[in-house]
Structure formats: structure tokens, C-alpha cells
Amino acid sequence: MTAILGAERLSKSFGRLAVLRDVSFEMAPLERLAVVGPSGCGKTTLLRILLGLEAWDHGSLIRRYPRAGYLPQGGLLLPWKTVLENVELPLELARMERAERRRIVCERLEPFGLLGFERVYPRELSGGMAQRAALLRTLLTGAPILFLDEPFGALDTITRQHLQDWLAGVVGLLDRALLLVTHDIDEALVLCHRVLVLSPRPGSVRGEVKAPSIDRGGGPARMSPGFLAAKASILGILEED
Numbered sequence: 001m002t003a004i005l006g007a008e009r010l011s012k013s014f015g016r017l018a019v020l021r022d023v024s025f026e027m028a029p030l031e032r033l034a035v036v037g038p039s040g041c042g043k044t045t046l047l048r049i050l051l052g053l054e055a056w057d058h059g060s061l062i063r064r065y066p067r068a069g070y071l072p073q074g075g076l077l078l079p080w081k082t083v084l085e086n087v088e089l090p091l092e093l094a095r096m097e098r099a100e101r102r103r104i105v106c107e108r109l110e111p112f113g114l115l116g117f118e119r120v121y122p123r124e125l126s127g128g129m130a131q132r133a134a135l136l137r138t139l140l141t142g143a144p145i146l147f148l149d150e151p152f153g154a155l156d157t158i159t160r161q162h163l164q165d166w167l168a169g170v171v172g173l174l175d176r177a178l179l180l181v182t183h184d185i186d187e188a189l190v191l192c193h194r195v196l197v198l199s200p201r202p203g204s205v206r207g208e209v210k211a212p213s214i215d216r217g218g219g220p221a222r223m224s225p226g227f228l229a230a231k232a233s234i235l236g237i238l239e240e241d
Contacts, residue, residue: 003028007049008059012045018202019045024205029177030177034194036195044073046181046198050063071146073150082118086133087108113132114132127159146178152164164184178191185235193211206240207233
């Protein structure tokens with residue numbers, strides 16, 4: 001199958017600081033791929049290069065998609081717009097008629113736990129609700145591939161786990177590819193089919209682990225033998241000298 005996204009011996013430095021070295025991978029259409037690694041290993045730099053927001057020094061890229069949906073760290077909801085106005089922004093930028101875009105957004109508010117909060121401003125939302133609004137906005141781009149950069153990194157552990165399990169149920173219904181950058185191994189295994197493990201800086205692909213097929217409802221699945229074995233494999237790769 002033709003890859004929708006990939007890199008071949010990709011390298012990047014900022015001055016004398018080497019950030020990425022010889023990163024190679026391919027990602028199939030509809031695949032959900034996570035990138036994990038220690039802090040400072042170049043995960044976000046790699047994501048920005050793949051998005052076309054950052055230049056690279058050496059190597060080549062595969063980018064076979066017309067546009068991408070991007071959720072940066074923190075979600076970046078516009079504080080002067082309501083939830084409804086924030087979420088409908090991709091449709092507004094696509095010049096969709098106001099009545100039609102409002103209809104589309106309102107149909108999707110309930111599954112995202114936002115029904116009744118249409119006229120609320122971001123400052124009035126909990127962290128979890130703000131991230132659900134930002135995710136819905138990203139999904140409404142209609143892009144065939146979504147890039148998520150530490151989507152729940154700023155949230156407390158309980159909220160983060162709840163949203164991971166919720167998002168796993170959402171993305172499982174979408175015909176979209178997903179690239180997730182995260183430091184959270186559980187998040188990578190819950191949301192994705194495959195996990196790339198980067199080395200310390202300069203980041204290179206040290207290994208990859210296939211995520212187990214688990215009950216995406218969460219709960220005991222995180223303690224299943226397959227899940228724990230995959231997690232142990234990732235930890236083992238990260239701890240290699």
C-alpha cells in the first residue's frame with residue numbers, strides 16, 4: 001500500500017545542535033502512528049517538519065495528502081470566540097454558509113460532551129472540555145490525516161486517561177490517518193496501531209512496537225497481558241544504552 005506519510009534518513013540541526021538524525025519510517029493511509037521518546041529528542045521538531053512548518057537539512061519526505069488537521073499543545077482555542085465559534089472555524093474558512101456550518105457543528109457537540117456549552121467562552125471551560133472542543137475543531141478540517149502534539153499533556157492523570165479512552169472510541173470511527181507525538185506510553189498504545197520509539201537527542205528511530213488489540217473502552221484492558229507486554233517493550237527500548 002502506498003504510504004501517505006514518511007521520511008527517509010531525515011536529519012535536522014539548529015546550528016551546532018543536532019536534533020534529528022537519519023529518521024526513517026512510512027505510514028499507511030488510515031494508520032494511527034505514535035512517536036514517543038525522551039524529552040528533547042526532537043519529537044515536536046519531527047512533527048513540524050512533517051507538517052511543512054519546519055525545514056530539514058538532509059533526507060527526504062513522503063507527504064501524500066492535500067491538507068492536514070493539526071492540534072498543537074494546549075489546543076489554542078481563540079479566547080474571544082465561543083465554543084461554537086471556535087469549533088466552526090475550519091468550516092468558516094472553507095466559506096461554508098453560516099446556517100450549514102452551524103448545523104454540522106451542533107450535530108457533533110453531544111458526542112464530544114459539549115452540548116449546552118455552545119455560547120461558553122474558553123476561559124469558562126475545564127481543561128478536558130477545552131481539549132474536546134479543540135479536537136472537534138481539528139476533526140472538522142476534513143483532512144485525511146491528523147497531527148496531535150501532546151494533546152493531553154497539560155491535564156491531570158485522571159482527566160488525561162478518561163480523554164485518552166474517549167478519543168480512542170472517536171478515532172476508531174474515523175477514516176483518517178493519525179500521527180500522535182507524546183511522552184505518555186499508555187496514550188500511544190491506547191490510541192495508535194504502532195509506536196515508533198526515538199533515541200535521546202539527536203533523535204533517531206531506535207525501534208517500533210505494535211500496539212495490542214484491546215477494548216478501547218479502557219479500564220482493565222490497560223492491565224491486560226498484551227498491553228503490559230507492549231508497554232514493557234517500549235520501556236526496554238527507551239532504556240537501552
